[in-house]
Amino acid sequence: MDVLIHVFVGLHIVGIAALLGGFLTQMKAMGQGTARFVPAMLHGALTMLVTGVVLVGLNQAQDYSVDNIKIGVKLAVLVVILGLVYVKRDEERVEKPLFGLVGLLTLVNIFIAVLWT
Numbered sequence: 001m002d003v004l005i006h007v008f009v010g011l012h013i014v015g016i017a018a019l020l021g022g023f024l025t026q027m028k029a030m031g032q033g034t035a036r037f038v039p040a041m042l043h044g045a046l047t048m049l050v051t052g053v054v055l056v057g058l059n060q061a062q063d064y065s066v067d068n069i070k071i072g073v074k075l076a077v078l079v080v081i082l083g084l085v086y087v088k089r090d091e092e093r094v095e096k097p098l099f100g101l102v103g104l105l106t107l108v109n110i111f112i113a114v115l116w117t
């Protein structure tokens with residue numbers, strides 16, 4: 001089961017790569033106000049949600065402690081990210097503050113994951 005948990009942490013990181021990587025490809029466009037939410041960002045956010053929920057389940061099945069408050073905060077932040085990216089997925093231009101907010105919230109979740117012990 002531990003191997004499975006590690007596999008899902010790996011997939012969780014693939015999700016971060018898609019979400020953050022998609023954001024980074026749009027940084028120059030964001031400066032010009034022409035950034036858009038690329039499909040990688042939506043798929044990355046969905047991957048984070050699915051793998052995160054599976055990780056909670058696998059950890060609980062093994063009786064490993066899961067910090068429910070930390071996970072709850074990460075889930076709440078991701079719901080905002082996912083909502084924004086989903087609703088605006090077909091818009092060819094997303095305003096700079098809104099686009100920047102998604103990048104910021106992604107970074108916030110990364111640092112919550114690694115600093116909240």
Ligand code: HEM
Nearest residue numbers: 016048049052053055056071074075078106109110113114
């Ligand atoms: C943008 C959103 C997210 C980011 C950037 C993120 C980031 C990370 C990172 C970097 C790790 C590995 C480091 C570590 O083990 O501490 C991790 C682990 C984990 N994540 Fe996420 N995560 C996100 C969303 C979620 C969501 C929505 C859930 C659950 C519903 C979740 C559940 C977990 C669990 C259970 C682990 C392994 C156990 C732990 O250490 O807390 N994550 N996450």
